[in-house]
Amino acid sequence: MTTKRSAGLLLFRDSGAAGLEVLLGHMGGPLWERRDAGAWSIPKGEYGPEETAVDAARREFEEELGLPPPEGPYLPLGEVRMIGGKLVTIWAVRADLDPALAVPGTFTMEWPPKSGRTAEFPELDRVEWFSPPLARTKLVVSQIPFLERLSELLKNKG
Structure with a gap:
């Protein structure tokens, strides 16, 4: 069985008085509409062997946000294995x-499940932009390590 792979871009900015902020997306569709804590994600998506991870991250950013991905430099935050593998x-x-x-x-x-009807939902x-402490409360738990790695990377760059 091949491991499913996903790649994405975590945008960050220094917003002056508010300090560091990261850009997250609230997952769309009926399963997430009433949730907030743990219902936000880094824009990302799956890719196959015919595409590099960084190319997939750029493509998925554009697919999920409808905007071209920003130019680099891209700072690698590594990999994390999600609960589902x-x-x-x-x-x-x-x-x-x-x-x-x-x-x-x-x-x-x-939607609804087993209704035989299909509906279209936004990804x-x-x-929204969030400070890292607030982003920790919003993000899907398995993606929190990326926030921690970003903070560490920026701290080490001085």
């Missing part, structure tokens, strides 16, 4: 982006 690779990139400009891609799923229904 998927291997996620993330790069951090310094960039500023107005969340109001995001035009998220969509996905189709059967992300909100995109």
Whole structure:
């Protein structure tokens, strides 16, 4: 069995008085609409062997936010194995982006379950900037290590 792989970009900025902020997306669809804590994600998505991880991260950023990915440099934050076994690779990139400009891609799923009807939902229904402490409370738990790695990387760069 091949391991599923996913890649993404974690945007960060220094917003002056507010300090460091990271850009997260709230997962779309009916399963997440009433959740907040643990319902936000780094823009990312799956890729296959025909694509490099960094190319997939850039493509997925554009698919999920409807905006071109920022230019680098891309700072590698490494990999984390998710609870379900998927291997996620993330790069951090310094960039500023107005969340109001995001035009998220969509996905189709059967809803309600076992109804035989399909509906289309946004991949992300909100995109917002958060301070790292607040982002920790919002992010899917398995992605928190990427926040910690970003903080460590920026601290070491001085």
